[in-house]
């Protein structure tokens with residue numbers, strides 16, 4: 233009876249504690265910046281010849297947030313700088329990928345120009361303390377990362393591994409392309425194939441599969457759409473109310489749902505998808521929306537014992553890797569194991585901020601003291617159920633809230649994400665790319 237009010241009180245308390253912690257850190261860092269500017273105006277500053285690197289591997293929501301937070305508070309005279317290594321030329325906004333694989337004309341909106349989320353003037357090209365390398369880290373050692381291709385080594389004093397999940401995955405969960413132009417083309421191909429298909433089979437009843445199947449059926453009601461999910465219920469990782477709402481939305485649209493079975497092969501000549509049970513479903517386009525895997529191989533090579541059974545990087549509450557011999561390596565976002573029930577962008581951002589605060593303390597010779605505690609409120613999810621409907625859901629293992637929403641914007645929250653990441657929707661002049669490097 234009291235579960236819901238208690239949940240609300242708990243949620244409000246958590247929200248307040250997050251805001252207070254941010255304020256506390258912001259005040260403390262701003263005070264340091266002020267004291268620094270006063271003292272440095274009376275002293276001549278000496279910049280060391282070789283800056284000490286804080287290397288951030290991966291600049292999706294976790295790595296980009298860590299880079300932004302460190303850049304925001306690194307003292308101007310600090311011997312440290314941030315070095316971001318990221319192979320993509322744009323930030324990939326995952327939330328809209330299933331939608332933009334179906335709805336045409338929005339695909340460019342999933343690629344948000346980098347740069348605007350960093351504090352103004354913080355790129356090295358602008359005289360600041362962030363070096364941005366377009367590249368991929370092939371391996372890491374205890375004191376350097378090695379870039380793929382060039383083999384260039386970048387030494388580090390602090391390292392943030394934010395390589396996420398799904399690097400090897402394909403649309404609609406991830407865009408398997410480093411270039412925006414190629415990514416846009418891949419999405420258009422997917423739209424065309426969906427448009428031309430008569431019998432669509434969607435594999436995986438998690439968020440990506442449910443959103444893609446419902447969007448496709450909602451846009452093309454004449455098509456036969458079948459959703460196959462290996463578990464007993466779609467959205468099985470979430471609470472029963474969201475599972476039921478998702479199933480209702482799917483059925484209302486007339487999608488066939490097969491649960492407790494899995495697609496084992498596709499016979500393209502016969503035009504069927506073959507299920508484990510032996511059943512065959514007519515299929516002229518099969519879309520795989522099954523789960524993503526954490527991309528933890530960099531740490532797996534260096535510290536195999538720091539990898540969980542699920543392939544995530546085991547972390548301490550401070551988000552240092554769970555290996556006492558690697559105190560300067562942090563992991564955050566989808567790649568890390570933090571006991572977060574539904575890892576998502578919110579939990580990734582909170583973790584990134586904790587990593588950033590701890591590294592900033594480290595640059596002053598202090599021990600890390602900020603910790604990350606998972607909270608159910610991070611797990612809030614908005615699930616689209618066709619082009620004009622969505623349900624939002626949040627809760628813990630005991631109770632959950634669910635809200636149905638009538639959607640008006642086919643591009644969903646793309647414009648909001650551009651704003652949040654400091655970019656004007658949907659202007660992209662490529663100026664950031666002209667400032668970054670292929671090597672240090």
Ligand SMILES: Cc1cc2nc3c(=O)[nH]c(=O)nc-3n(C[C@H](O)[C@H](O)[C@H](O)COP(=O)(O)OP(=O)(O)OC[C@H]3O[C@@H](n4cnc5c(N)ncnc54)[C@H](O)[C@@H]3O)c2cc1C
Pocket residue numbers: 289290291292293294295317318319320326327328329330367368369370394395396397398399404405406439440527564565566567575576577578580614
């Ligand atoms: C279809 C879909 C919809 C989603 N919707 C929502 C939503 O509505 N709300 C929400 O909160 N969350 C949502 N999520 C989850 C959210 O996208 C992830 O939680 C979030 O992207 C995790 O961010 P991350 O930075 O940890 O990793 P990722 O986003 O996985 O990014 C990892 C980054 O690391 C880079 N990288 C990888 N390997 C290397 C390397 N060796 N060297 C250099 N760089 C490397 C990659 O290029 C990439 O930029 C959704 C996810 C999907 C797939």
